Amino acid sequence: MVTHSSTTRQTTGRRTFETEVLVIGGGVTGAGILRDLALRGIHGLLIDKKDLCAGASGGNHGLLHSGARYVSNDLQSAVECREEGEILKRLAPQCIDNTGGLFVSVEGDDEDFAGKFPGFCLAAGISCQEISATEARQLEPGLSASTRRAFMVPDATVDPFRLALENVAHARTLNESIYRPHTEIISFDIEAGIIRSALCRDNRSGEELRVIARQYVNAGGAWAMNIAHLAGCRDVHLLYSKGTLLVTHDRLTKRVINRLRPPSDGDILVPGGTVSVLGTTSLRTESLDRVLPTVDEVNRNILEGAAMLPALAHTRYIRAFSRVRPLLQSVGDSDDRSATRGFALLDHQSQNLKNFCTITGGKLTTYRLMAEKAADLVAGRMANTTACRTAIDPMPGGDACRWTEPGASPKYWYQAHNTEDTILCECEMVPQSAIDQIIHCAPGAEEDMTLEAIALRSRAGKGPCQGSFCGIRIASYLYDRGYYQDRTGLIHMRDFFNERFKGQRTVIWGQQMAQMELAEALHCGLLGLDCLEDVCQDTPENE
Amino acid sequence: MNDRVENTMIQEARHFETDLAVIGSGLAGFAASTFALNRGIRTAQAGNTGAVAYTTGYLDLLGRVHNEDVCPVTDPWQGLRQLRQSQPLHPMARVSEDDLRAAFREFTSFISDCGIIYNAPGQFNATALTPAGTLKPTLCVPATMQAGVDALARKARCVIVDFKGLRGFSARQVVANLKDTWPELRAERVLFPEMETGEIYPEVMARALEVPAHRQALAERIRAVVGDAEVIGVPAVLGMHNPDLVMAEMMRLLGRPIFEIPTMPPSVPGIRLREMFEQVFPQKGLVLIPQQKVDKVVFNADDLQLSLSDNFGPITIRAKAVILATGRFLSGGLTAAIDGIREPLLGLPVTQTASREDWYHLQYMDKRGHEIHRTGIEVDDKFRPLGENGQPVNDRLFAAGLILAHQDWIRGRCGAGVALASAYKAVEAVQELLR
Numbered sequence: 001m002v003t004h005s006s007t008t009r010q011t012t013g014r015r016t017f018e019t020e021v022l023v024i025g026g027g028v029t030g031a032g033i034l035r036d037l038a039l040r041g042i043h044g045l046l047i048d049k050k051d052l053c054a055g056a057s058g059g060n061h062g063l064l065h066s067g068a069r070y071v072s073n074d075l076q077s078a079v080e081c082r083e084e085g086e087i088l089k090r091l092a093p094q095c096i097d098n099t100g101g102l103f104v105s106v107e108g109d110d111e112d113f114a115g116k117f118p119g120f121c122l123a124a125g126i127s128c129q130e131i132s133a134t135e136a137r138q139l140e141p142g143l144s145a146s147t148r149r150a151f152m153v154p155d156a157t158v159d160p161f162r163l164a165l166e167n168v169a170h171a172r173t174l175n176e177s178i179y180r181p182h183t184e185i186i187s188f189d190i191e192a193g194i195i196r197s198a199l200c201r202d203n204r205s206g207e208e209l210r211v212i213a214r215q216y217v218n219a220g221g222a223w224a225m226n227i228a229h230l231a232g233c234r235d236v237h238l239l240y241s242k243g244t245l246l247v248t249h250d251r252l253t254k255r256v257i258n259r260l261r262p263p264s265d266g267d268i269l270v271p272g273g274t275v276s277v278l279g280t281t282s283l284r285t286e287s288l289d290r291v292l293p294t295v296d297e298v299n300r301n302i303l304e305g306a307a308m309l310p311a312l313a314h315t316r317y318i319r320a321f322s323r324v325r326p327l328l329q330s331v332g333d334s335d336d337r338s339a340t341r342g343f344a345l346l347d348h349q350s351q352n353l354k355n356f357c358t359i360t361g362g363k364l365t366t367y368r369l370m371a372e373k374a375a376d377l378v379a380g381r382m383a384n385t386t387a388c389r390t391a392i393d394p395m396p397g398g399d400a401c402r403w404t405e406p407g408a409s410p411k412y413w414y415q416a417h418n419t420e421d422t423i424l425c426e427c428e429m430v431p432q433s434a435i436d437q438i439i440h441c442a443p444g445a446e447e448d449m450t451l452e453a454i455a456l457r458s459r460a461g462k463g464p465c466q467g468s469f470c471g472i473r474i475a476s477y478l479y480d481r482g483y484y485q486d487r488t489g490l491i492h493m494r495d496f497f498n499e500r501f502k503g504q505r506t507v508i509w510g511q512q513m514a515q516m517e518l519a520e521a522l523h524c525g526l527l528g529l530d531c532l533e534d535v536c537q538d539t540p541e542n543e
Numbered sequence: 544m545n546d547r548v549e550n551t552m553i554q555e556a557r558h559f560e561t562d563l564a565v566i567g568s569g570l571a572g573f574a575a576s577t578f579a580l581n582r583g584i585r586t587a588q589a590g591n592t593g594a595v596a597y598t599t600g601y602l603d604l605l606g607r608v609h610n611e612d613v614c615p616v617t618d619p620w621q622g623l624r625q626l627r628q629s630q631p632l633h634p635m636a637r638v639s640e641d642d643l644r645a646a647f648r649e650f651t652s653f654i655s656d657c658g659i660i661y662n663a664p665g666q667f668n669a670t671a672l673t674p675a676g677t678l679k680p681t682l683c684v685p686a687t688m689q690a691g692v693d694a695l696a697r698k699a700r701c702v703i704v705d706f707k708g709l710r711g712f713s714a715r716q717v718v719a720n721l722k723d724t725w726p727e728l729r730a731e732r733v734l735f736p737e738m739e740t741g742e743i744y745p746e747v748m749a750r751a752l753e754v755p756a757h758r759q760a761l762a763e764r765i766r767a768v769v770g771d772a773e774v775i776g777v778p779a780v781l782g783m784h785n786p787d788l789v790m791a792e793m794m795r796l797l798g799r800p801i802f803e804i805p806t807m808p809p810s811v812p813g814i815r816l817r818e819m820f821e822q823v824f825p826q827k828g829l830v831l832i833p834q835q836k837v838d839k840v841v842f843n844a845d846d847l848q849l850s851l852s853d854n855f856g857p858i859t860i861r862a863k864a865v866i867l868a869t870g871r872f873l874s875g876g877l878t879a880a881i882d883g884i885r886e887p888l889l890g891l892p893v894t895q896t897a898s899r900e901d902w903y904h905l906q907y908m909d910k911r912g913h914e915i916h917r918t919g920i921e922v923d924d925k926f927r928p929l930g931e932n933g934q935p936v937n938d939r940l941f942a943a944g945l946i947l948a949h950q951d952w953i954r955g956r957c958g959a960g961v962a963l964a965s966a967y968k969a970v971e972a973v974q975e976l977l978r
C-alpha cells in the first residue's frame with residue numbers, strides 16, 4: 001500500500017517528485033493532513049513556500065479554545081472547539097498546557113452580556129462556573145480592581161510550532177511522507193478535469209520542480225484563494241482580516257484571561273511558557289504579504305488590555321506580530337469578527353476538477369477536524385477505505401520536536417547534566433546539543449538550514465533578547481562545527497536579525513530600547529552586518 | 544534596633560568641593576576628566592563605569608559617511624570634511640580638524656602613559672578584525688591589536704587560535720569569512736590551561752595570564768599548533784593590567800608576534816580601560832565615585848550641587864561647572880517611553896521625531912540608519928545644552944558624548960569620535976568659564 005515518492009530527472013533537467021498526495025501549505029492544517037493521510041497508508045508530500053507555520057499557524061494567540069469565546073455568536077464553532085479541544089488535550093498533551101481560562105468583565109462592560117453568558121455556555125455544552133470577583137483576583141492577582149464578574153472555563157494553550165512539527169515527524173515515521181520547505185506552488189498542469197502535475201519553485205535556489213500526484217490538496221490558509229486561482233477555480237471567496245498580537249517579557253497570569261464582552265480589540269491574554277500574548281486587533285486588509293504591526297495597533301491592544309490587567313499598561317513587551325485571518329465570505333460581512341470562524345472544504349467538482357480540493361478558514365483548535373474532513377475526501381477519491389485515526393491514536397512525541405516548548409530546554413539541559421553542553425541562547429536556555437539535534441533530524445532539516453529555520457524549531461531567539469545575542473553565538477557555533485564554511489553564515493545572521501526586527505520595531509521603548517541599541521551596536525557597529533557587501537573587501541591601500 | 548545603630552554608625556554625609564563635576568563614566572566622561580586633569584582643573588566624576596566594558600578597544604573617529612550611498616571611510620579627516628557639508632548639525636561638525644586631532648592625540652597618549660599603549664591617530668583608518676571575521680575601519684587600536692592590522696594588510700601566514708569553551712568566538716568563523724582574500728590564514732583550537740572544561744570567560748582568562756606560569760602553559764599549547772605561522776591571533780585575553788607586558792612575554796615564549804581580536808562584550812580591552820581609569824584618576828587627585836548615579840542637580844547663582852548616594856549614605860558635590868555625559872538609552876542618559884523620549888536627570892528637551900512610528904525604518908539594516916539614534920540633546924558651539932527657547936539652559940551646564948542629537952554613532956562608526964570631540968570642546972569651554 002505504501003508507495004515511496006521517487007525523484008527523477010527528466011530530459012528538461014527539471015527534477016520531478018512523485019507522491020500520492022501533494023499537500024500545499026505547511027500550517028497546522030497541511031501538517032495535520034499529511035499525518036492523517038499517512039495514518040491511512042497514503043503517501044504525501046507537504047510543501048510550504050516559506051517554512052512550517054509561516055502563516056497564521058505561526059502567528060496566532062496559541063489559545064486552545066474551550067469554545068466559550070464563540071458561544072454568543074457562533075454556536076457551531078463553539079461546539080467544534082469544545083470537542084476538538086477535548087481530543088487534543090487527550091491525544092497530544094505534549095503540545096498543550098492545560099491552564100484553564102477566565103472570562104472577566106470590568107466596570108463599564110455590558111452587564112446584560114455577562115448575564116447571558118452562562119446560558120450560552122450551557123447551550124454549547126461548555127463547562128462554565130461563576131466565581132466572585134474577589135476569588136478571581138485571588139486566582140489571578142493581576143486582574144483589575146474594577147473586575148465585576150468572572151467565569152471559569154476550560155480554555156488551554158497550545159504550541160502550534162510543536163503541533164505542526166509533531167504531525168510532520170509522525171507522518172515521516174509512518175510512511176516516509178515528506179515535508180519540503182521553501183517550495184512554492186507556481187502552476188498546475190491540467191488536462192481533462194485532472195491535475196496531471198504541479199510546477200513548484202524552490203525559493204532559495206530558484207530551481208523549478210515538478211510534482212506528480214494523484215490528489216492535490218490546497219491547505220493554503222489565507223492564501224487558499226490565490227492557490228485555487230492557479231488551478232482555475234473561482235469558487236473560493238475570502239476576505240482578509242489582519243490581527244496584531246503583543247508578546248510580554250514576563251508571564252502575567254496563570255490562566256487564559258478573556259474579556260467578557262462580544263469579541264473586540266485587546267481582549268484576550270494567553271500565557272505561553274514564560275511569556276503572555278495579548279491581542280488582538282482586527283483590520284480589513286487587501287494584502288497578504290508584508291503584513292506588519294503598526295504603532296497604532298500596538299497602542300490599541302495595550303489600552304484595551306489594561307482595562308482587564310492594569311499591568312499591561314507598563315509591562316515590558318518584547319515583540320509584536322501580525323497575521324491574516326481568512327474570512328469565508330459566505331456569511332456576514334459587516335463585522336469581521338462575527339463572520340464565521342468555521343472552516344470550508346471545497347471539492348471543486350463545480351469547477352470541473354476531480355482531484356483537487358481546498359480546505360481553509362477554521363481555527364488552530366479545530367485543525368484536526370479540518371484535516372480529517374479533507375483526508376476523508378481525498379482518501380475516498382483514491383478508493384482508500386481506511387477510517388480516520390487521529391481522534392483515536394495519540395500523537396507520539398518526537399525528540400527533535402521538543403525544543404519549541406517554552407521552558408522545556410532548561411529541563412532537558414539540567415537532566416542531561418553535561419557541563420560541556422554550553423548554553424547558546426541564554427534567555428531560553430537553548431544548549432548546543434539542541435542546535436545539533438535540530439540540524440540533524442528536525443523535520444525540514446534535509447536541506448541546508450538557516451538561522452531562521454533553526455529558530456523556528458527551537459525557542460532560540462524567542463526570549464527578551466529576541467535573538468540579538470544568541471543569533472551571534474549560534475552562528476559562531478555553526479562555523480565552529482564546520483556547518484558554515486564561508487560568508488553564508490554572516491548573511492544568515494543578517495537575515496535572521498532583519499526578520500526578528502520586524503516583530504520588535506513597534507514595541508521598542510523602555511528596557512527594550514536599551515537592548516535594541518546594544519544589539520544594533522553589535523550587529524552593525526561592531527560586526528558590520530549592515531554593510532556586508534563591502535565589509536570583507538580590502539581597503540585600497542592594502543592591494 | 545541593632546540595624547539602626549549600625550546604620551547610623553556607617554552612614555555619614557560626605558561632601559566634595561570641586562571646580563568641575565563630570566556625570567557619566569563612559570568614554571565621554573573619562574575623556575572629559577582626562578582633559579580636565581591635563582588642564583589642572585579640579586574634577587570630580589560620578590557614574591557607573593560599566594559602559595566602557597562594551598567597547599572593543601578600538602577608538603573610532605569616523606568609519607562611514609552617508610552620501611547617496613554609505614561608503615567606508617579610508618581617510619577619516621577627508622570624511623569629516625564631507626560630514627561638515629552633509630550633516631552640519633553633527634556634533635563632530637562643530638569641532639575643527641585640529642581640535643579633533645589634538646583630542647585623539649591627548650587621550651591616546653594619556654592612556655598609553657598610564658599603561659595601556661595605543662597608537663597615535665594617523666592620517667588613515669586602520670582595517671581591524673572583528674570576532675565574526677569581518678573588517679572594521681577604525682583610527683586608533685591598542686598595541687595588543689596592532690599586529691593583527693599589519694598581518695591582515697600583508698596577508699601574512701597567520702594562525703588564529705581560539706579556546707574550547709569560549710562562547711561566541713570561533714577561529715574557524717574568522718578564517719571562513721576571510722580566507723578568500725587571505726589564503727594563508729588558518730584556525731586552531733587549544734584548551735586554556737586549568738580551564739579545560741565547561742564555559743570559560745575572557746575576563747577570567749585575562750586575569751589568569753597576568754601570572755607567568757599560566758603564560759608558560761598557554762604558550763606551550765599554542766606552540767603545539769602554531770606550525771609555520773609567522774604571526775598568531777587570539778581572542779582579546781592577553782592580561783588585564785599589563786596587556787603590553789603579557790603580549791611581549793607571549794611573543795618571547797612563542798618566538799613570533801601575537802595579537803588580540805576583540806570578543807563580544809563584556810570585552811577585556813574595555814574592562815582594562817575602566818580599571819586603569821579607576822586606579823589612576825584617584826592617584827592624580829580626581830574624586831571618582833564610580834558606581835553611583837547622580838539623582839539631582841541644583842543650579843545656584845554661582846555654583847551648582849549634585850546629589851547622589853551610595854551604601855554609606857548621601858554624597859553631595861559642589862562645583863562651578865558640570866558636564867553631562869550620561870550616554871543614551873543603554874546607559875540611562877535618555878529614556879524612551881511609549882509616548883516619547885526624555886532626558887531623565889535634568890529634564891532637558893530632547894530633539895525627537897513626532898511619533899514612535901518614525902523611530903525606526905521598516906528594515907533593520909536600512910542603510911540610512913534609524914532616526915532614533917539622531918534624537919538627543921541640542922547644544923551650542925560651547926556644547927551647552929539648549930532649552931526650549933533655543934538658549935543655553937545654564938551657563939554652567941555642558942554636555943558631551945552620545946547623548947547629543949544629530950549623530951548616528953552606530954552607523955557612522957564614530958563612537959569615540961563623538962565622545963572625544965565633544966568632551967574636548969566642553970572642557971575647553973569649562974576652562975574659559977572658570978577663568
Ligand SMILES: Cc1cc2nc3c(=O)[nH]c(=O)nc-3n(C[C@H](O)[C@H](O)[C@H](O)COP(=O)(O)OP(=O)(O)OC[C@H]3O[C@@H](n4cnc5c(N)ncnc54)[C@H](O)[C@@H]3O)c2cc1C
Nearest residue numbers: 025027029049055056057060061063185221243363364365
Ligand atoms: C491573529 C490571529 C490569532 C489567532 N488566534 C487563534 C487562537 O488563539 N486559537 C485558535 O484556535 N486559532 C487562532 N487563529 C486561527 C489559526 O491561527 C488559523 O486558523 C490556523 O493557523 C490556520 O492554519 P492553516 O494551516 O489552515 O493556515 P496557515 O497557517 O496560514 O498555513 C498556510 C500556509 O500556506 C503557505 N502557502 C501560501 N501560499 C503558498 C504557495 N503558493 N505555495 C506553497 N505554500 C503556500 C503559507 O506559507 C502558510 O504557511 C488565529 C488567527 C490569527 C490570524
Ligand SMILES: Cc1cc2nc3c(=O)[nH]c(=O)nc-3n(C[C@H](O)[C@H](O)[C@H](O)COP(=O)(O)OP(=O)(O)OC[C@H]3O[C@@H](n4cnc5c(N)ncnc54)[C@H](O)[C@@H]3O)c2cc1C
Nearest residue numbers: 567568569570571590603836837869870874944945958959
Ligand atoms: C557594543 C558596543 C561596542 C562599541 N564599540 C566601539 C568601538 O569599537 N569603537 C568606538 O569608538 N566606540 C565603540 N562603542 C561606543 C563607545 O562605547 C561610546 O562611543 C563611548 O562610550 C562614548 O559614549 P558616552 O560616554 O557618551 O556614553 P556611555 O558610554 O553610554 O556612558 C554613559 C555613562 O553615563 C552614566 N550615567 C547615566 N546616567 C547617569 C546618572 N544619572 N548619574 C551618573 N552617571 C550616569 C552611565 O552609567 C555611563 O557610565 C561601542 C559601544 C557599544 C555599546
